[in-house]
Ligand code: ADP
């Protein structure tokens with residue numbers, strides 16, 4: 001059976017002036033899977049992420065989400081087609097409690113649905129609590145977001161992203177700046193989410209994603225170096241050279 005592709009890039013290229021940060025990258029992302037984009041610093045991961053999430057427009061090539069060319073959509077339209085990215089720290093209201101933050105995010109989604117003629121404003125608070133539970137910070141529901149520890153804030157950002165019920169969730173270095181303990185908690189959360197969502201994760205620490213990813217995409221100097229299962233990637237000589245050569 002052919003793979004169910006939710007997102008693909010076609011010869012995606014992004015230049016900054018004369019510098020090519022991402023060159024001719026064609027990759028497919030399978031629905032329901034966890035795909036990690038890895039590569040050394042400067043490989044083009046964040047550029048790729050920003051192209052996938054609509055923050056950047058490509059210089060050439062396309063991003064196709066669920067069969068629709070989204071390459072030239074403005075950022076705020078991305079949520080409507082079903083792509084959400086964590087971490088948009090700007091989405092968190094520091095003075096609001098964790099629960100209020102998620103409720104506001106759900107409310108925004110309902111407003112959008114109402115625009116299309118549906119009426120389902122009820123039950124927002126239980127759903128907000130469920131999301132906090134899912135990301136593991138239910139016990140902090142009543143605390144202002146600014147008082148949460150770093151790892152808890154990132155969990156809250158994920159809950160906010162999930163409030164839009166995205167078909168695909170993008171995450172850029174979700175464990176950046178975290179303690180070993182927070183990192184373990186975040187990886188466990190990502191594994192939980194992976195069982196029910198399509199996730200795309202950007203990470204420069206290869207070891208971090210090897211155990212949890214279904215597929216790995218390796219970038220190097222803005223080019224696609226390899227793509228495959230973690231076992232494929234581990235056995236790939238070019239990937240070993242790039243990582244071990246550092
Ligand atoms: P990574 O996230 O893998 O570390 P980036 O995508 O951030 O890599 O950067 C890839 C390359 O593109 C780097 O050499 C970086 O200096 C360059 N680059 C990224 N963003 C810009 C920009 N806005 N202007 C100029 N060069 C950029």
Ligand code: MG
Nearest residue numbers: 042045046047
């Ligand atoms: Mg980066």
